[in-house]
Amino acid sequence: xxxxxxxxxxxxxxxxxxxxxxxxxxxxxxxxxxxxxxxxxxxxxxxxxxxxxxxxxxxxxxxxxxxxxxxxxxxxxxxxxxxxxxxxxxxxxxxxxxxxxxxxxxxxxxxxxxxxxxxxxxxxxxxxxxxxxxxxxxxxxxxxxxxxx
Numbered sequence: 001x002x003x004x005x006x007x008x009x010x011x012x013x014x015x016x017x018x019x020x021x022x023x024x025x026x027x028x029x030x031x032x033x034x035x036x037x038x039x040x041x042x043x044x045x046x047x048x049x050x051x052x053x054x055x056x057x058x059x060x061x062x063x064x065x066x067x068x069x070x071x072x073x074x075x076x077x078x079x080x081x082x083x084x085x086x087x088x089x090x091x092x093x094x095x096x097x098x099x100x101x102x103x104x105x106x107x108x109x110x111x112x113x114x115x116x117x118x119x120x121x122x123x124x125x126x127x128x129x130x131x132x133x134x135x136x137x138x139x140x141x142x143x144x145x146x147x148x149x
Contacts, residue, residue: 023119024050029066029132029141031057031109038143040130042119050116051130053104061108066132067091068104068115070145073127075099076138083133092133106134122147 021043028036042049053068055061065088071079079099083092091106102117122128124147132141 058109065106080138
């Protein structure tokens with residue numbers, strides 16, 4: 001009897017559709033200049049990927065704002081430097097910067113924002129990094145992004 005129940009349970013699991021790839025992630029940021037995520041893997045089957053950024057701190061964006069910026073690793077420092085010159089009104093991202101794959105707006109404590117980008121902009125084997133481009137944050141608030149094969 002138990003074997004029949006086990007067999008029936010196995011058949012019902014086998015008939016379930018394959019799990020869809022997760023094409024989004026929640027990332028938290030804090031007043032202590034930290035992301036709670038250091039590595040993101042994007043499934044290559046995703047057409048688009050969404051990053052939901054939350055600032056769980058309390059400080060306003062002018063004092064301790066955070067954004068999420070995605071570039072190739074080699075472009076990180078240049079994008080951060082140019083972003084600093086662009087200022088808060090431009091979310092610390094130079095307008096029209098083609099090195100930026102995706103970015104959110106700058107948010108303060110208690111706020112949230114999202115960005116969705118086209119996964120076809122990513123290449124397997126390329127080194128990508130995400131960071132906060134608020135002045136002084138990019139060296140600390142950083143992580144890697146990979147495209148799965």
